[in-house]
Amino acid sequence: FFRISFNLFALHTVPEFKMTSRALQMIDTLVSTIDAVEQKTESGCPYDSKICPNVAGKVSAKQYAEMVADITALLKEKKCAPILVRLAWHDSGTYCKASKSGGPRAAQRFGAGESKHGGNAGLEIARNLLKPLVLKYCASNTVSIADLWTLAGNVAIKATGGPDVPFRFGRKDIKNATQCVEEGRLP
Numbered sequence: 001f002f003r004i005s006f007n008l009f010a011l012h013t014v015p016e017f018k019m020t021s022r023a024l025q026m027i028d029t030l031v032s033t034i035d036a037v038e039q040k041t042e043s044g045c046p047y048d049s050k051i052c053p054n055v056a057g058k059v060s061a062k063q064y065a066e067m068v069a070d071i072t073a074l075l076k077e078k079k080c081a082p083i084l085v086r087l088a089w090h091d092s093g094t095y096c097k098a099s100k101s102g103g104p105r106a107a108q109r110f111g112a113g114e115s116k117h118g119g120n121a122g123l124e125i126a127r128n129l130l131k132p133l134v135l136k137y138c139a140s141n142t143v144s145i146a147d148l149w150t151l152a153g154n155v156a157i158k159a160t161g162g163p164d165v166p167f168r169f170g171r172k173d174i175k176n177a178t179q180c181v182e183e184g185r186l187p
Contacts, residue, residue, distance in 0.1 A: 088153025
């Protein structure tokens with residue numbers, strides 16, 4: 001998996017990245033992992049409603065369209081689709097079905113913890129690219145940073161010729177680095 005991550009990281013500098021069969025295979029793996037993480041509860045939230053508020057109803061269609069447009073503009077300007085997919089994958093890829101821990105929680109935003117894991121090397125580039133959008137959309141707590149990172153990965157997949165990955169809001173950010181998971185969870 002490290003080789004795949006490295007290749008995605010290296011591709012962020014390719015001006016006209018196009019989907020290859022290998023990239024599509026990686027997307028299928030990402031979608032399968034997201035599907036495993038996002039097992040719907042009765043509330044429609046991927047986690048138990050006690051720990052994950054259902055914010056899907058709080059994001060208007062207009063705000064969603066603005067977010068997608070801003071991410072698309074970032075992709076066109078910076079040619080950063082692969083590293084945004086990698087950020088979304090690495091944020092969600094820590095999920096453990098047995099303990100129901102990890103997963104998309106924007107854990108890499110802290111100076112300690114998951115941002116220091118070896119597999120996440122170089123992802124500060126993606127986090128910094130998305131920082132203006134985090135400040136724009138996540139300050140109100142209507143949209144979590146984990147939601148924004150995942151949406152950015154989905155938009156990047158579509159922008160590079162991949163499938164339109166279904167998306168719903170509701171991921172909950174962790175509060176601090178002490179809630180990070182141990183290194184070694186990425187498949």
